Amino acid sequence: MLDAQPQAEAPKTRIERPLVEVHDLTMHFPIHSGLLRRRTGEVRAVDGISFSVMEGETLGLVGESGCGKSTAGRALLRLYDITSGSIRIEGTEIGDASQSYLRRYRPKMQMVFQDPQASLNPRMTVAAIIQEPLDEHTSLSTREKQHKVLELMDAVGLNRAFAGRYPHAFSGGQRQRIGIARALALNPKFIVCDEPIAALDVSIQAQVVNLLEDLQERFGLTYLFISHDLSMVRHIATRVAVMYLGRIVELAPREPLYAEPLHPYTRALLSAVPEADPDAVQARVMLTGDVPSPANPPKGCNFCTRCPEVMPVCHKIDPASREVRPGRHVACHLYDPAVMDGPEDTAPERPEAAQADAGRALAAAVRQETTREDAGKAAPDNDAGQPAQTEAEGR
Amino acid sequence: MATQAEAPVLDVRNLTTVFRTRRGEVHAVNDVSFHVAPGELLGVVGESGSGKSVTMMSLIGLLPTPPAEVRRGSVLFQGRDLLRMPAPELRRVRGGEIGFVFQDPMTSLNPVFTVGQQIAEPLRKHRGMDKRAARARAQELLELVGIPDARRRLSDYPHQFSGGMRQRVMIAIALACEPKLLIADEPTTALDVTIQAQIIDLMKRLREELGMAVIWITHDLGVVAGIADRVMVMYGGEVAEQAPTRALFREPAHPYTRALLKTVPTVRGARERRLTVIDGQPPILTEPPSRCPFRDRCAQAWGRCHRADPPLYPVSEGHDAACFLHDPQAQGAREAAHA
Structure with a gap:
């Protein structure tokens, strides 16, 4: 594993600009209890975090279970109505945007989920799953969509011949490829990867991580890579944010963070x-x-x-x-x-x-x-x- | 084979387990042989479906039959064959002389009994202790596994404990009757790394204090490197390699x-630019084992690997690998494969 000589990686020289800027993001979930189901408290899942994700980089978000990293990822894409804070994507504030307004921004920001079993509809074929975002957000013809689906399957390394099969016929690693193809369908700029390899076997994890890296290079993607796997984050991330109990305790470029x-x-x-x-x-x-x-x-x-x-x-x-x-x-x-x-x-x-x-x-x-x-x-x-x-x- | 000064606590030979399904048989464990010396910690590494858990469940008779069927082999525990033992006697061994810790501490504890009751249960069943003695011993055990305020916490229910604390309770139950052998199936997989470090530390200490043998099943090579004396790597229901820990990590065969x-990245040392990938998928074990299970993903496979299933060949003292590369009779073919 230590074959490679330690190498000082050249700092990026190009001017970076943030694609995503998060300021003081807070996501509290109410606790209701008692006979009248009164609000008696709140779970402070994400409690005022600020960071930005630069265009083309991978920001690793690490922490132990319950630290709020997944909630942060979901809140960032406005899958929740956030408690307070600001989220700007390419300068546009979406923190308080309505769902109908957000719909226009959805194609730009996508998500890859942890459990490829639970996040794919078992009654839809692979082709239908990958095509669904195209149905929702584009006005392509049927033929164009089919063509795009097959292209996407090639891009993520799925055999075109399996387009008509259902998710259960695939292994965990292949299912995650389906989820990635779906996330790529609308040419997003930003993808939140929420523990994309946690459910996979060791020998399959590297396949998926390499795929994510290839796709990033090819399509110029920006990732927020949420994981509890510190060694994999070290491999994939440009910068790393460490969360503990709803807060970011440390944010640093990868090498200095791991070195010291x-x-x-x-x-x-x-x-x-x-x-x-x-x-x-x-x-x-x-x-x-x-x-x-x-x-x-x-x-x-x-x-x-x-x-x-x-x-x-x-x-x-x-x-x-x-x-x-x-x-x-x-x-x-x-x-x-x-x-x-x-x-x-x-x-x-x-x-x-x-x-x-x-x-x-x-x-x-x-x-x-x-x-x-x-x-x-x-x-x-x-x-x-x-x-x-x-x-x-x-x- | 290594010269063993002492007779092994556990000696498993040619264990073979199949699952009968509607689509035919699944050959989950094929001809697995290994042994554990007294006081030794054997790490068992493998991916899901490699047969590591089924092997352990088979040898203590915890698999539902049907669909499972332990078809061949013997499991000598302190000289007695567990596979041919009458059920009541086997029950006495299980939980008494052999303790278990399972992966998920939430589902393996009973939510309607207090922790104290659950630790006392094996003591009363296997040791015939009365209520008071069992409770006193339960408190000692909770202290042993590092749960603060043990006396008060005996009356708490599992949901009042965190994940790491529940796993400590599981370990306390497993240790209650001072087993000769502890089987821990992914005991830290469901836990966070900082909690995992605590549990590993605890197990190291307990092993020294109690001198029991441990089989630690995991998919995490890092965990094994830190605690095991010997490691057995399983793949496709078979033993791929077994070796003393250092030999396995220094000279994997x-x-x-x-x-x-190579495929696992590290948090220390040099960072690899690109991860080494094992192409393909783990095998689906529906065909009878007649060829090397790793052949389709192996960069060094040649014709022979597609025709026959390699037995374990000795590599060095106590180090065996199930690979034709190590067949002393096939030097020529070996050179050809390396070239």
Whole structure:
């Protein structure tokens, strides 16, 4: 796997412009309970996220289950009526657009779903499935549509002879190809790929990822690639956004993110990925406890109940995302000079705010007093009360 | 074969399982032989349909028959053949001397009983403990698997636990009777990576403390690399390769293992420009096994692979591969295939 020599990839020189701009996107789902089904709370699935997707790039959106990454993808395409925020596609605001207005924009933005079994109508032939968007959005003649369907089948590597078959006759990987062909039918510019390979076997995943890359090059597509698979995202993405409990905690170009993750959550997440190498020395940042419920997120930073480097300020103030290095956005007090060098809350002077090791020592001192009470309150269903630990294996 | 100092805990020979369907037989497990030494962790790797789960279900008699039929083979567990054991005795072995952890901790726990009751059940059934003793032991077990506030949580129901915590409960149940062998079928697949890391860590610790043998079934080569002593790779219902973990990752001998190792991207080290692909699809096992199951996807296949099913050939000490490339009698053909 490590055949290739490490190579510094040339930074893109062309001027990039955003195809999709998301500002402060929020998607809350109401919780109704009691006899009168009154609204008693809300699940903050996506809680104020901002990012942009540049034309021609692949933005990876990673996070664990329940972090809101799929909801973000769906909200972005306005499959939901969003709670608040702004979504601009090629400069056009669609955040508050009506469904009839949106219909004009649908051909530009498409989606590939996780479960190719559930997202294809079992009573429609492959040709009919791929043709459906053409029926809905174009005025092509029947013959033109048929021709286009066969072209699309070629493009995604499906045998034309199978056009009359039904989805059940195909394997998982082939079904995902059908879903991709359908998404491509209207020549979209932007495709949200929601866990497109999660349901596929290891040996099939690479086939689909290579196909997505080929199609991107051929048709100039822009992807939002939503996945929990950090290694596949590293392969496919240009930039990566890491989500935790409805927020983007870190957003950075791919290589710097994987080489040196800055947010404590990103560090823990990356170190938890097991490596297919028995001799690998893995310094693992072990997180204790579970993700708190998005219906009842902790006060302050969302990650404060599990963070190995938590400080008192983290329980009070929600850190804003800031650009700490060119192109690298992190939402963490460790990188906020006002917090780290400020007189209150945190103790000693530190030469470098971005020096994580010092933060760890500091955090360890503070942790004992803070975690017990606060963590217990914030998340009844976890064991965040235990001190987190950093451990090195195999040294 | 490797010289085993101790007799294996589990010795499976020529296990063959078919499913009878209306469209004919599906040859899910073909002539699978392997063994697990006391205290050893054997990783079993394969894709869906490779036969890894069916193998484990067959050997402990958990497959519904019909449609399944264990047609041939023997499964010696501490010298006794599980396949020829009377049902009541087999029930005593299952859950007592052999513990299981399944993939989905939500569906394998009973939602209407408290966690404490579910951990106490095997203790009362297999160990004949009274209620109080079983409850005390259940609390110890919950503490052992790292559930905080164990005493209070004994009275909680499964839905009050998160996914990772439920999997810990499953492990506690499996460990209740101090099994000699624990079979874990994709125990971390349904969990997030940070939780997976916790469970893997827990299993490492428990193995050291309890000294049991473990069979860990997974599709994730990374998980296996970190914990297994030996790895068995399955493909198309057969054992493709088995080797000590380091040998498997350093010198994979079967073309399928080699391809599989190349197709998975990493989060560390060099990033590959393009993923290596294994062309084609896994086989549908409706034809009787008479040819190599990997032949249609193998870059090195030659005529012989289409005529006969390769047996396991020794590659080095304790390292076997079911591939004609390793047939010592066929050096000429091997060179031809490599050229």
